[in-house]
Amino acid sequence: MCHILNLYRRTTWLHQALREGTRVQSVEQIREVASGAARIRGETLGIIGLGRVGQAVALRAKTFGFNVIFYDPYLSDGIERALGLQRVSTLQDLLFHSDCVTLHCSLNEHNHHLINDFTIKQMRQGAFLVNTARGGLVDEKALAQALKEGRIRGAALDVHESEPFSFSQGPLKDAPNLICTPHAAWYSEQASIEMREEAAREIRRAITGRIPDSLKNCVNKDHLTAATHWASMDPGVVHPELNGAAYRGCMIGIQPLYLPHVQLNRSPAGILQE
Structure with a gap:
């Protein structure tokens, strides 16, 4: 405008x-x-x-x-x-x-x-x-x-x-x-903060929920849906270290987490990729 x-x-x-x-x-x-x-x-x-x-x-x-x-x-x-x-x-x-x-x-x-x-x-x-x-x-x-x-x-x-x-x-x-202008029409101080917060929430949904059903701003859901082994697996199995029932206080570390081909979309700022 x-x-x-x-x-x-x-x-x-x-x-x-x-x-x-x-x-x-x-x-x-x-x-x-x-x-x-x-x-x-x-x-x-x-x-x-x-x-x-x-x-x-x-x-x-x-x-x-x-x-x-x-x-x-x-x-x-x-x-x-x-x-x-x-x-x-x-x-x-x-x-x-x-x-x-x-x-x-x-x-x-x-x-x-x-x-x-x-x-x-x-x-x-x-x-x-x-x-x-x-x-x-x-x-x-x-x-x-x-x-x-x-x-x-x-x-x-x-x-x-x-x-x-x-x-x-x-x-x-x-x-x-x-x-x-340099692709900055989206920018404000508030939008910059919201973009980072929404990216963090999307990552949390990917870790703690069901992929891809729990994701809200994923631009390649079709690819993840095609990977039926992701869609059908229980979150506690996919990420056992995050399963509250299996958590033990003596744990001193967890294995690195890898989410294949997950891309995050935050319009209008563009696309955040892995």
């Missing part, structure tokens, strides 16, 4: 102008620096992927005065009525009707470079683009060209095809009207 507001109100560019000593006082001077700024009220925000984050953005955007539409072929019917949103049936419809497009979907083999030269040409002339989901969703070469040609008025990216991101490398280095 911060990136969306930043693009609309040109906050980054106004700040840079003042830091560089540019005089920004008269209407003409403001117009020169803030060229491309737009009023939010009445604009249409198109959300691709209406999961937990997409829904949170939608509700906040409505508060600012956006008309919100979304495209999500995997979501069951009815959520649009519950949230007061408008659903479109195709990606092309969303791109055509949106003044700003924001991505909130996962990356897979079917949507790599979802935003490319072809789909950019289906967007409204001068639309904004925001991506805080996964870098591979956007073809950065096509985006850079669209920014240079003015087909896209401005873009804000928190994720990139190559990370850690560097402006000195890649196709975006000379692109105008672009905001880039």
Whole structure:
């Protein structure tokens, strides 16, 4: 949401102008620096992927005065009525009707470079683009060209095809009207603490519970389910040193614990792996 507001109100560019000593006082001077700024009220925000984050953005955007539409072929019917949103049936419809497009979907083999030269040409002339989901969703070469040609008025990216991101490398280095942040849209002091706490709780669930049934944020449950010997074994057998009935106070050490192929997922911070 911060990136969306930043693009609309040109906050980054106004700040840079003042830091560089540019005089920004008269209407003409403001117009020169803030060229491309737009009023939010009445604009249409198109959300691709209406999961937990997409829904949170939608509700906040409505508060600012956006008309919100979304495209999500995997979501069951009815959520649009519950949230007061408008659903479109195709990606092309969303791109055509949106003044700003924001991505909130996962990356897979079917949507790599979802935003490319072809789909950019289906967007409204001068639309904004925001991506805080996964870098591979956007073809950065096509985006850079669209920014240079003015087909896209401005873009804000928190994720990139190559990370850690560097402006000195890649196709975006000379692109105008672009905001880039280092995959940090998820971050706050509170979120950082919660991420570590949730990772610790997931490890505890893996140790003391039944794998994979007891896990909540495991991204490869299908693999663990296929390993039927894990799913069928009693936790006390899998981890006898943690079985209270078998515990003896004279124990001075336990064998190292190894949980095969367990990956922990803490969205939106990304994936924590073994």
